[in-house]
Amino acid sequence: MVHAQYLVVGSSHAALEAVSAIRMHDPEGSLALVTRDSRLPYSPTVLPYVVSGRSAPDNVFLRATDYFVGQRVAYMADRALTRLHPERNAATLSDGAEIAYDKLLLATGASPAIPPIPGIEQVPYHVLRTLDDALKLKAAVAASRRAIVLGGGLVGMHAAENLVKGGADVTIVEMQPQVLGAYFDRVAAGFIERAFAESGARILTGRRVVRLSPGAAGVMVHLDDGQTLEADLLLTATGVKPDMGYLAGSRVAHDAGILVDDYMCTNVANVWAAGDCAQARDFFGERPVMNAILPDAAEQGRIAGMAMAGDPGVKAYAGGVPLNTYNFFGRHAIAVGVGVTPAGSEERVRHDEARGSYLRVVVREGRLQGIFGVNEFFDGGVMRQLILRRVDISAALDRLLADPLTTGREFMSRLWR
């Protein structure tokens, strides 16, 4: 049986950061990386740009083969983890082989969550999570005249924009009353929805698909208000969820994701988890959360790798802070932190309809809780530090609203430069 001191399962940001952290502390220990993908590592976040043609599919890889050779990492592609045996520190792979480990990182990411809509099994549809998905979707987008996107999240909105630019007649169906509800409030989402509407896309918010059926062009989509839409391309982009089938019988605790402590360690000895498959501390609340975003995956992977290698410099995970950036039709939106305004919190808004810019700052007990901008640039990394450090910004709130870029940099210079 193959044995690796460190076994990392997965090949995206969490896994790669873990590999780098392990090698920073232990240049020699045997390290194997197993991935179900057949290619070199890439990021799911880049896939919309592969669909649009912005990124060449052979030029999106995050590491070259040389890197793994140089770091003495056995890169084992095209093999998924199928079963975990923590009682004997071993894992079974999809090719039937078993691999023994001293320390294991589960960075297996997530897969599209397919909505349980009656009839979905009978119709062709696309998802977007792998490079293969992206290449299929890219070909379909080129041929599509009428497309329907289920889900107004980042993946759905990106794909819809690509379809619009490709000349298709596009409809986005979103259950929530607005698009991008995970990151932006209704006003900010309104900017984005208007930009789509001006470009000819249709956004149906607060609508639910009750049934899907085959149609002449491809798919018939039946909505809860009785409308029926027809499309030659259907993309389901209603979120992701981790595949955790390999945990069966392993006693590794999981809920929506694999539950981990502040060093990304699971309840089972020698098993860590990080990235989109992990459910970890929430910076703002008590209950562990899924925070399936790229910067968090990288940070969790780094912590897990340091903990696995026994690096004394490892620092506990401070908790997930939602953050994201979104480009649409040449404009940008940035979201850092949480936008809900519970009791005791205060919000300030600057709204410039003419310039098309919007800024919203949420503060609780003098501490920044979230900052959200559309066409209003600020340093998201600086704002994230203000949140994590619980810096008292009450005296600078007016300035932060008026000029978030300079004000944030002033805090940076004073506190952590």
Added chain:
Amino acid sequence: MGHTYATIAFDVAKCDGCMKCMSACASAKTGMDDIARARIQVMPTAFGFELAMCRQCGDPKCVAVCPAGALAKNAESGVIAWDGAKCVDCLLCTVGCAYAGIAPDPADGRVTKCDMCDGAPSCVSACPTGALRHITSANIYNEVGGWEDMFTPGLAGCQGCNTELLMRHTMRRVGPDAVLATPPGCVPGMGSVGYNGLTGTKVPVFHPLLTNTAAMLAGVKRQLKRKGREVTAIAIAGDGGASDVGFQSLSGAAERGEELLFMVVDNEGYMNTGMQRSSCTPYGAWTSTTPVGRESKGKTQDAKNLPLLMVNHRCAYVATASTAFMEDLYGKLDKAIAASKHGFAYLHVYSPCTTGWRFPTDQNMEVARKAVETNFVMLWEFNPRDGLHFTHPVDAPLPVTEYLKAMGRFRHLDEAQIRHIQAKVEENRAIIEQLATKRPQLEPQAQHRPIAEQTTTQ
């Protein structure tokens, strides 16, 4: 051995907000003078001028969060390079960076960041006040890292010891064709002369008396020369062994023009034997023989200026140096080695002692730097042809208290003692200024050049 990199340092105290760095950057990178597009952003704040620019992090978060593989740290230069063909303009890097080091160019919305201008930063050359500096000492460490260490591992120096650092650097540069003399002091004390018949060095080493170091070494050198063997004869001695009982043999060897390199590691006392005062211990300093109590308030005499005494021997080369200024030190080391082939070379290096001077072990370079920035220590060099000149003149020195308060041995000083020390600093400066000639134009400032670029100096 890891690779170290050049960096751009910013001294807020020297910045007057002229924004010339931003204009220079914008012109170099965009061809236009719009400072909003500069990759270095100087901002006035209530606490002085502050800087937002890429720090070329060792563990760059912008790279870690880039989904497109468009950012990568160059292992050779250390610069984090941006590949515009791969970048998808998602701005996630701006969320990853905690230092506002990467931000969109207002002109086209694509991110820009400092690329160090291929090793010649435009902002630094445009800065009129010296607030921005291009620190290239890393080149020395990269070069030295490839040379053989002439000492064995595991010498028992104190934690944070400056002397161990200095002697390892020195002997790496001197190389294997050398004979080393090291009289009683910290250098042999930490194990370089060895134990039980094994030396702590990879070159021949001997352990003369405090009194006869220069005499013995001169004899060894003459004998080897007579036999046709070309070696660098080097002494690494403490200030006690050189300035007190060792002075007569040192003075004699210098007067005879023996072909030696005599390096004094000046930690201002007999630190190896329990921190007794020497004639190089400065006024006011606590030592175990100049204690602080009801009557005694530290040393009551001023330090002897040993390097100036050596100038008066008209040695082939005399210089003072500090490990806080490695380019300066290496430049002088190269000249001293060359001079020792035809005459007496004397190198006096200030070596802060974490144990005897009472400061935290991670502060050695900071203490060494403060000594120079206050003019408590002045860096200069001398040779009979060009005279004496400053190699790192400090024209606007910090008050000497900035140096004194960095360590425990001066903690007890009263106002009068501090005034005495400040006056002594100014007197020393005035004396050396009187001796100093204008820098000769023939020869550039002491500056270590990579060995590959040097021609043989025989």
